[in-house]
Amino acid sequence: MFRLGLIGNPVSQSKSPDIHHKLLQEYNIIGHYQLIHTEVEDLGKNIEWLKDEGFTGFNVTVPYKEKVIEHLHYLEDSARVMGSVNTVKIDQGKLIGYNTDGKGYLKSLLTLSPNFLENAETKSILLLGAGGAAKGIAHQLLQFPFKQVDVANRSIERAQSLVNQLGLSNILTLNEATEELAQYDLVINTTSVGMTPHEDEQVISLNYVKPGTIVSDIVYKPNWTSFLMDAKKRNCQLLFGESMLYYQAVKAFEIWTNPEYNVNQLRG
Template sequence: MYRLALIGNPVKQSKSPEIHQQFFEQTSLKGTYELIPVDQVELEGKINWLKAEGYHGFNVTVPFKEKIIEYLDEIVGPAKAMQSVNTVSIQNNRLVGYNTDGEGYVLSLNEAYPDFLSDVKHKRILIIGAGGAAKGIAYQLNKYAFQSIDIINRTAEKARQISRSLNHSRALSLGMAKDILEQYDLIIQTTSVGMSPNNHEQIISLQGVKPNAIASDIIYKPKWTSFLQDAEQRGCRILFGESMLLYQAAKAFQIWTGQEIKDFVN
């Protein structure tokens, strides 16, 4: 019996339990997936509790994707490169951190718009936000030879930190990004702005966006964020947050159980 969980704050809106229940049914494995809200002061104690209670692993969401690292025995792959963890495996009393955000995002992008990654040389990407999810996504997209992957964030230094780790990238202010919005072929909103119950909120207007650009929001509740509604009205192609959620969850499930998920039930 696998015991899995999601820790963070907030977590009550998460669809992860029903997604992983589908995965258990598809693989004929037995297991549970719980939502565990955690405050800052509880983090270390809750991790030790999960370990002591025999959990096989857990996902990590805001605001702990970076903070969690100090409590882990090892971090590997993209998690190590970008210092951001969204998946933890507990094996032989050791906590190992992974990041499936980036791989999940690229898989969802390729499923929805397979043409986009087939020719990247002259394409530009704008990532809004510089948190753990933004780091994972930027790392994975950086494997492709895009013309640029630019970052904007409220805290400029965090944007610069990501930008310095990428091949061709600039850290921009919100105003600078607005002025050159027509340059971007893919705009990815990675912050929590616009998440329920604050559905009306939006960081950047898409006025001036390139026709047929892809607008992507990793928020999945609501499905149609204010950002995506704005994008649709301006003729953008849309990539919903739920798609990334499914793919990153499948990669996490494979880390925990060794079982690959090939078919998704949306």
Template sequence: MSFQLGLIGYPIKHSLSPWIHKKFLRASNLEGEYSIIEIDPGLNFADQMEKFKQNRIDGFNVTVPYKQKIISYLDHVDEEAQNIGAVNTVVNRNGKWTGYNTDSIGYVRSLEAKYPEAFTQKSTRILLIGAGGAARGIYYSLVSSGFKQIDIANRTTESAEKIAKHSYVNTNVLTLTSAERRLGRYDIIIQTTSVGMKPNEDRSIISLENLKESSIVSDIIYQPIKTKILSAAESKGASIHFGHTMLLYQAQYAFEIWTNQKMPVNDMDDQLKNILEGR
């Protein structure tokens, strides 16, 4: 069997997904192709999806601006993707399309791979910064992983409250100012907003003045690799976690869905870091 895989979105010509999945295909000794399929928002999306179904693609990733729009064209949506409200991976099973969200599970896998000890203690106290789609997905995956204390800090508390009200774990909703004051209480701080992304890499969403040295600080941004908040955390002696690893592990989970093979990341972490630092 030769797998026909791809990525839809716009613009996506510079996506690193083909690099990742072609490496997975080679490492698994599976035949297949992974193609970039740009769909201009000016085109009729329904027509494009009909062509896709006729071509019998085995699976594809979905990125902006179609993570929500794709849902109405699917035959089934995984429960976690339903909770998150976005799909980034679709698999074709006997002509039926099922949608998943591998971003959040991929993020949690990447964090566990780097800091497995944090996952052995479910009393670990976590602070999520931000309340957008990425935060919502990561929140649900952390809950599924068994963590019992996950607070959310955001500029406006309404969005954070919408995430927290559907959970059975302990969640305090905080302003960013309040989170800064309480920062020493947390074992893991996860930054999920776009603050600090190129070309505004000189910005940081909160001060880490009250950060404790034993904390882990994670940022899902990967351009730049070491954001201002990660540099500040490192200078205070805390452990840091890079956002580019989420790319690898969400792709690992997508590949697993398509092929039933879980491929090890191995040194792809360093290879991807080098590629991104060269951009």
């Protein structure tokens, strides 16, 4: 039996149990996914409990995606580069940290636009925000030869840190991003702006976006954010936050249920 879970604070509104129980049913796997509300002082204790109870693995959400690393034995490459973990597999008593955000985002993008990677060298991408989600998505996008992958953020210093670490192309203020939108083929809101209960907020105006641009929002509550409603009015293609949520969960499920993702991969 696969025992799976989610550590975080808060976790009560998470959609992860619904997604993973459907995946377990779809693949005819016996298992259960549970929510584990965790106070910061209980993080280490709860991780040890998961290991002792024979859990196959668990997801990690805010505010522990970075702090959990000190409790792990190994990190796969993307988690190491990002300094952030959202998926842990327990294998032979060892805890292996992964980050599936970037791969989940790329899969959601290609589900909407299967040919987006074709002629990548002619396409420009703008990331709005410079936090953990931006880092995960940028790390995956930079595996491809896009013309440019730029970042706009309220804090230029934080954006500079992202550029220094990953090698993004340019840094813009949010005002500059608003003015320069017409040059981008994909615009991604990686911030929490527009999330319930602040549904009326929007990270930037889309006044200058060109029709046909893919406008993406990783916020999934609400699914129709103000940002995406604005994009719809301007005849853009829409990529919803629920899509990334689903595909990063699918990638985590694959890690837990596929024996090829094991501790021996990371030894030596």
